[in-house]
Amino acid sequence: MTDTDQHSPATDPALLDALREHVQGGLPSTIADLSALVRLPSVSWSAFDPAHVQASAEAVADLARSTGVFADDAVRIVRSAVEGETAGAEEAGRELGQPAVLAVRPARNGKPTVMLYAHHDVQPQGDDALWETPPFEPTLRGDRLYGRGASDDKAGVMTHVASLRALHAQFGDDLDLGVVLFVEGEEEFGSRSFRTFLREQKEHLAADVIVVADSDNWSVDVPSITVSLRGNVTFRATLTTLEHASHSGMFGGAAPDAMIPMVRLLASLHDDDGSVAVEGLTAYDADVPERSEAELATDAALLEGVQPVGSGPVLSRMWFQPSITVTGMDVPSVANASNTLLPNVAARVSVRVAPGQSATDAYAAVERHLRAHVPFGAKLDITEVDTGDGFLVDTAGWAVQQARTAMHEGWGAPAVEQGIGGSIPFVSDLAAEFPEAQILVTGVEDPDTRAHSPNESQHLGVLHRAIASETILLARLATRP
Numbered sequence: 001m002t003d004t005d006q007h008s009p010a011t012d013p014a015l016l017d018a019l020r021e022h023v024q025g026g027l028p029s030t031i032a033d034l035s036a037l038v039r040l041p042s043v044s045w046s047a048f049d050p051a052h053v054q055a056s057a058e059a060v061a062d063l064a065r066s067t068g069v070f071a072d073d074a075v076r077i078v079r080s081a082v083e084g085e086t087a088g089a090e091e092a093g094r095e096l097g098q099p100a101v102l103a104v105r106p107a108r109n110g111k112p113t114v115m116l117y118a119h120h121d122v123q124p125q126g127d128d129a130l131w132e133t134p135p136f137e138p139t140l141r142g143d144r145l146y147g148r149g150a151s152d153d154k155a156g157v158m159t160h161v162a163s164l165r166a167l168h169a170q171f172g173d174d175l176d177l178g179v180v181l182f183v184e185g186e187e188e189f190g191s192r193s194f195r196t197f198l199r200e201q202k203e204h205l206a207a208d209v210i211v212v213a214d215s216d217n218w219s220v221d222v223p224s225i226t227v228s229l230r231g232n233v234t235f236r237a238t239l240t241t242l243e244h245a246s247h248s249g250m251f252g253g254a255a256p257d258a259m260i261p262m263v264r265l266l267a268s269l270h271d272d273d274g275s276v277a278v279e280g281l282t283a284y285d286a287d288v289p290e291r292s293e294a295e296l297a298t299d300a301a302l303l304e305g306v307q308p309v310g311s312g313p314v315l316s317r318m319w320f321q322p323s324i325t326v327t328g329m330d331v332p333s334v335a336n337a338s339n340t341l342l343p344n345v346a347a348r349v350s351v352r353v354a355p356g357q358s359a360t361d362a363y364a365a366v367e368r369h370l371r372a373h374v375p376f377g378a379k380l381d382i383t384e385v386d387t388g389d390g391f392l393v394d395t396a397g398w399a400v401q402q403a404r405t406a407m408h409e410g411w412g413a414p415a416v417e418q419g420i421g422g423s424i425p426f427v428s429d430l431a432a433e434f435p436e437a438q439i440l441v442t443g444v445e446d447p448d449t450r451a452h453s454p455n456e457s458q459h460l461g462v463l464h465r466a467i468a469s470e471t472i473l474l475a476r477l478a479t480r481p
Contacts, residue, residue: 011409011472015170019475022166023468030162030467031145031460033063035138037120037154038147044098044121044189053185056120057099060157060183064103067164068172069179075103080197097193098185104204107178112477115180115207115437116164117430118156118214119187122149123452130454143220144457151458152451155444156213157183159463163470170475177478180207184426187214190386191426198433207437209399209477210430211470215443218416220459223407223469225400225415226441228284228319231353231390232423233363234327237370239265240379242343249339257341259331261378266347268373269324274309280365281322284354288315289416299447319419322362323352352421359387359425388425391439399438402476403469407442410469442466 011019041048042056057077064075082095098121107113125135125148133139135148160181167175182205186192198205215226241258248257271277291314302308310317317323328348332338353362367382374380393400395417407415424441431439444466450456 010405011476015475016409016472018170019166019471020468022169023162023464023471026162026165027464030158033161034145034150034154034158034458037157038138038150039136041136042121042149043124044186045124046189048124050098053098053121057101057185060101060120063161064101064181067161068168069164069175070103070105070181074105075101078102078197078201080193080200082192097197098189100185100197101181101183102201102204103181105179108176111176111178112208112480113178113180113206114474114477115182115205115210116160117182117184117210117212118160119153119184120157121185121188122152122154123188126454132455143461144459146455146457148456150456151445151449152456153187153214155458155463159213159444159466159470162467163474166467166471167474167478171478175478177474178207180205187426194426195429198429202433206434210434210437210439212424212427212439212441213443214424215420215441216445217443217462218418220446220462222413223411223415223465224418225403225407226420226443227393227395227417228355228419229391229424229427229441230319230355230421231357231359231362232388232425233351233353233359233366234349234386235382236346236348236384238344238346238381238383239374240344241376242341245340245343247339248341251341255341256376256378258345258378259342261375262345262347264375265370265373266326269369273311275311276322276324278324278366278369280368281362282354282357283322284320284356286320288313288319288419291315315419318421320354322354323421325350352423353390355390355392357390359389363387388423389428390423391427391431393439393441397438399440403440403442403473406473406476407469409472411465442470
């Protein structure tokens with residue numbers, strides 16, 4: 001599935017050399033600015049201090065101004081209503097989403113406009129004890145910068161910023177390319193105000209090409225263009241069997257505590273080989289590159305003797321088949337466990353939906369399955385439902401051809417077209433709002449980035465090559481007839 005661009009001419013060698021020099025010269029500042037962003041614990045989840053996300057947005061706005069591409073008053077921090085309200089949300093007491101940064105430079109002389117997307121919010125750090133270095137203190141070890149958000153997605157933010165700096169260094173005020181920089185502040189919390197933001201800012205966001213810097217690469221030496229994304233469904237499932245807790249010795253063996261049906265219900269979601277066992281969840285049929293189960297064991301850090309789950313080609317399982325994960329449960333901790341029958345148990349369930357199936361249909365299938373498999377007449381409540389559709393990229397467009405060439409020139413290796421098992425649901429929202437725009441999903445991660453996990457890191461060589469590729473892509477768009 002590798003493919004070099006056979007239709008777009010190579011970038012002028014002198015221009016290539018100049019762009020590479022600008023990127024190389026700006027790299028120390030880029031790494032310093034990335035480190036400063038990592039120090040801001042911009043967790044967008046509701047249980048965390050929103051002041052940190054605001055501080056992060058202000059830092060990103062300053063970085064946007066530093067590029068020289070935008071007039072100072074063309075850079076704004078924007079918040080939109082979560083529940084689809086388009087005006088007066090704060091005055092009416094309705095909830096607003098986290099702050100996003102929006103910067104706009106209009107196109108001139110018939111040149112296209114490109115939207116550059118990334119997000120400045122991050123996942124919670126989790127258990128500090130699992131981090132080898134402090135999660136919000138950027139730490140350089142070898143070729144990697146460690147810290148929460150060092151890669152996902154503050155490196156994406158800096159890829160855009162550094163590329164725009166290099167572009168401005170080359171073209172100055174003669175740049176005719178239209179540029180929209182959109183850095184979201186709540187991607188890790190479900191992009192709850194994203195659709196409202198799109199409607200409110202549509203005239204400013206309109207673009208011919210959209211570059212989403214929030215994905216993966218094939219390796220630290222080989223770039224990728226992401227051509228498919230799984231959708232997602234998440235929800236909270238609560239089972240209740242008793243009006244109150246009771247002594248397990250007195251009533252155990254006759255009265256069903258909530259854990260018994262919960263364990264059985266969750267187990268019904270998978271077959272014996274670990275494949276999803278929910279009728280109505282579909283798979284997408286497409287060829288995938290070869291990857292062995294041994295390579296999977298290494299990449300996913302399986303313990304010795306642990307077998308992979310599912311069936312079919314490894315990458316098909318990860319890109320094109322549904323998966324279900326129980327990501328959390330509300331139960332007493334082992335340290336606080338008493339000899340008690342639990343009256344209720346809650347589980348957080350995450351479903352990855354194969355591209356091509358709507359998340360709404362997938363949720364309906366999972367809900368039917370759960371309600372049909374509840375044991376012992378337990379009461380099932382499903383709440384906090386969140387859905388997002390997957391996406392399939394049209395690889396025939398001219399912008400994809402330009403991106404292939406730019407990646408080859410920036411990395412020195414042809415790009416691999418790959419699917420991603422993770423979800424970026426707002427991409428389908430962008431496609432719905434701007435159906436004529438060509439969407440490119442790129443990224444700065446690699447198989448050992450450990451995004452969302454302890455010891456997240458950014459490979460600085462990958463960051464350098466990603467900036468070079470995006471700078472070349474923007475230059476190609478700027479000089480396109």
